[in-house]
Amino acid sequence: MDVISISRRNLELPNWPQYDDSEKVALLRALEQSGWWRFGGQEVSEFEKEFAEYHGARNALAVTSGTHALELALQVIGVGPGSEVIVPAFTFISSSQAVQRLGAVAVPVDVDPDTYNIDVRAAEAAVTEKTRAIMPVHMAGLLADLDALAKLSADASVPLVHDAAHAQGAEWRGTPLGELSTIAAYSFQNGKLMTAGEGGAVTFSDSHEYETAFLRHSCGRPPTDRVYQHKMSGSNFRMNEFSASVLRAQLARLGGQIDVREQRWPVLSGLLAGIPGVLPQGTDDRCTRNPHYMAMFRVPGITVEQRRQVVDELISHGIPAFVAFRAIYRTDAFWEMAAPTTDLDTIAARCPNVEAITGDCIWLHHRTLLGTEEQMTAVAEIVADVVAKVVVS
Structure with a gap:
């Protein structure tokens, strides 16, 4: 033979997504609670706490997709028309589109031929007075050179925004990414490491950035608003309770x-x-x-x-x-x-x-x-x- x-006879690789009774129990729990959106239920808030804790971050904000997570993260630090964001040229298109949809220019740079991650020297050469952020993409879950990137960020006075769509649970020198980075964006699309079909999250170490992101992800409204304050411009990037309930079960495994x-x-x-x-x-x-x-x-x-x-x-x-x-x-x-x-x-x-x-x-x-x-x-x-x-x- x-x-x-x-x-072929021996293959039969595991299926994806994976689920068991945990997801079924979680969905029923979300179904039977008082509300099905984040301000009427508990699933989104509880998932955010659990996700932040798992990644060593001060706060996490659950959103509708990984692409929206990137866009929101960039908007929070002031990316917009007239600014530039350095991105690796080898990545999924969301990394650049999140920049461009804010009216900023995505500046593609080369990657390392072995790790496929952003070439820090190429990123350094691309920094200009218009550079508002450097966005490493942690390709296939392998973290980019965070030591060199941290130095570049400090030397250039340009913040890092981590595209961690592939990197849930990743650690650098034994430390979770959320504890190391200012802002990191994650994806829960159907093929990702944990999934609810779609969804995303942003982790923050700065409370003011988190509070700004919360307003912008909910049409500018504070969580207790009952009189339509709309304190700043935003959109509806809110995650629903059903997705969050599934993600809580996914995070557990x-x-x-x-x-x-x-x-x-x-x-x-x-x-x-x-x-x-x-x-x-x-x-x-x-x-x-x-x-x-x-x-x-x-x-x-x-x-x-x-x-x-x-x-x-x-x-x-x-x-x-x-x-x-x-x-x-x-x-x-x-x-x-x-x-x-x-x-x-x-x-x-x-x-x-x-x-x-x-x-x-x-x-x-x-x-x-x-x-x-x-x-x-x-x-x-x-x-x-x-x-x-x-x-x-």
Whole structure:
């Protein structure tokens, strides 16, 4: 029997999202309480307390999506027309769109070819008098170089806003991200490490920033307002009680799932590294807890068509595979509003690592890493067979 047949027989990776009676009990609890929005029930408020505590933050604010979390976080620190925000060019488009929808310019910079995280030297070179924030994206849960970023932030007097959509539960030198950062934004979209289908959160260490964010996420109204004060401009980014109840159950099992993925990634990564032509995402020992939102690897030299074929083949064998993010400056959306004056070719020339990674990287959903060690071996065997057939032959 060939390798593919053996591997397919043993695969059956865990499903996602995962749930049990905890979510059912939570939803019923939300259903039977006095109200179904955050000012009539308790689920959103309780989730915020639990999420903040888990991440070592003073406060957390639950919102409608990870994209809204980024937009709100940026607005709180004054990002708007006439300002710039430095973002890695290799990321999901929300990282730049949150900036641009506030009327600010997103300035794409290169990333490290090993970790896929923001290149701090490139970020430093991009700082101008208009820079209002630097936004590292913690790719696949691996925290960017927080030591170097903290120094850059202090030297340039520019705050950091962490796009932590992939990084629930991440720690740097043993300290949770929420305890280290001024503001971090998280996502609970359906594929994320914990989910209610959609949703997001922002963690704060500054009480004034949290209070401002609360007003802006609720149409400018204080929580006890009964006379329509609307103290500042805002929108309705409020999370509903049902989503919060599910997220409380999801948060309760997050730590255990991270433990499993932390055990499985070294196994899978080591096996992938042994495949000719395959380079798994690197690590940083200072990131002492990596939740592993993705299992990412590169296949240098692969063509666009070959990569699509590899992904299709992996999916056909039960592996949840995807092509990597397109460089943000190579999307139509990036140029639609608040676009930089720099042209595409000039930006691309400044981002050689992004140009390479966006063309040769493949990622596997984190449910892959919830499988057994035997399944990690099966996944690697399938990847080896498919790459050899599609790329090498």
